[in-house]
Amino acid sequence: MNVATTVSRAPASTAGAAAASAGAMAVAASAQHRCAALALSGVTVRISGLVALNDVHFEVQAGQIVSLIGPNGAGKTTAFNVISGYMRPSAGRIELFGENIVGRSPHEIAARGLVRSFQRTSVFNQSTVLDNILIALHMQGRCGLLPALLRLPSFRREERALREQAGQILDFLGLSRRAGELAANLSYGEQRLLGVGIALAAKPRLLLLDEPAAGLNPSETQAFKDMIRRIGDSGVTVLLVEHDMHMVMSISDYIVVLNQGQRIADGPPAHIQQHPEVIRAYLGSGLKRAQA
Numbered sequence: 001m002n003v004a005t006t007v008s009r010a011p012a013s014t015a016g017a018a019a020a021s022a023g024a025m026a027v028a029a030s031a032q033h034r035c036a037a038l039a040l041s042g043v044t045v046r047i048s049g050l051v052a053l054n055d056v057h058f059e060v061q062a063g064q065i066v067s068l069i070g071p072n073g074a075g076k077t078t079a080f081n082v083i084s085g086y087m088r089p090s091a092g093r094i095e096l097f098g099e100n101i102v103g104r105s106p107h108e109i110a111a112r113g114l115v116r117s118f119q120r121t122s123v124f125n126q127s128t129v130l131d132n133i134l135i136a137l138h139m140q141g142r143c144g145l146l147p148a149l150l151r152l153p154s155f156r157r158e159e160r161a162l163r164e165q166a167g168q169i170l171d172f173l174g175l176s177r178r179a180g181e182l183a184a185n186l187s188y189g190e191q192r193l194l195g196v197g198i199a200l201a202a203k204p205r206l207l208l209l210d211e212p213a214a215g216l217n218p219s220e221t222q223a224f225k226d227m228i229r230r231i232g233d234s235g236v237t238v239l240l241v242e243h244d245m246h247m248v249m250s251i252s253d254y255i256v257v258l259n260q261g262q263r264i265a266d267g268p269p270a271h272i273q274q275h276p277e278v279i280r281a282y283l284g285s286g287l288k289r290a291q292a
């Protein structure tokens, strides 16, 4: 039982409106205090003698867009691998919405709301754009196989609801007019958008994006940036690994910098841009480009 919540709720249920609102504020304050979507503490990953992550601590606050940056080999992908359960850390604790997830399988972690964006490989090229989203939604569906095979009313109701949701996701991505197109015929940028759409179909509370803008041209990058903002605005927490410093500096609420497996800085973009060690280790000329 959560004692703090119980105690602060007590006056709300027994006293008048003022006390109720004070109680609600106390609950909100205590919720705010512990509303990290993700918290890594002391996370170390050793891979065959090499320390890929060394005693890493950072938090991702719920509702924020947080970027994880650093030079190649810094440990960014390793961090994503341990967070999403594909690798087990050698030491440390990883809390997802307050629950330790170390030792949980990727499937169990996904079921708790953490979704990692899929890239081209997860797109079914010979299916339409709409079907790609529907397949992803079906994997979340409540209906069992039998109602689906017999096309029972419960299945047909769910099917209608899923089609509606798929339409909303395609609208959100700006891909509605491509709904009937085979995924194979999409441009590279559109395929990347579809990959994010498939991730959104899993209804993430925390979405991990690993270099979503890699290989995109400037206008596709802009479209992607706008979409990540809209995902953030819709209430989904986003953790992003990205090399495009324009994108990182303009959309991040908070930035964590890794170098050689260690966190060397964290803070809002303005702080990171001024941080001498970050400039030395990573930003250098990239920062000048980002500010240009």
Ligand SMILES: Nc1ncnc2c1ncn2[C@@H]1O[C@H](COP(=O)(O)OP(=O)(O)O)[C@@H](O)[C@H]1O
Residues within 6 Å of the ligand: 047, 048, 050, 051, 052, 070, 071, 072, 073, 074, 075, 076, 077, 078, 079
């Ligand atoms: N599966 C692996 N086997 C061996 N070494 C690995 C493996 N994954 C990552 N590493 C090493 O861990 C370090 C961090 O890599 P990585 O997390 O991929 O960095 P980044 O994504 O920041 O470029 C690097 O030195 C890399 O060579």
Ligand SMILES: [Mg+2]
Residues within 6 Å of the ligand: 076, 077, 078
């Ligand atoms: Mg990487």
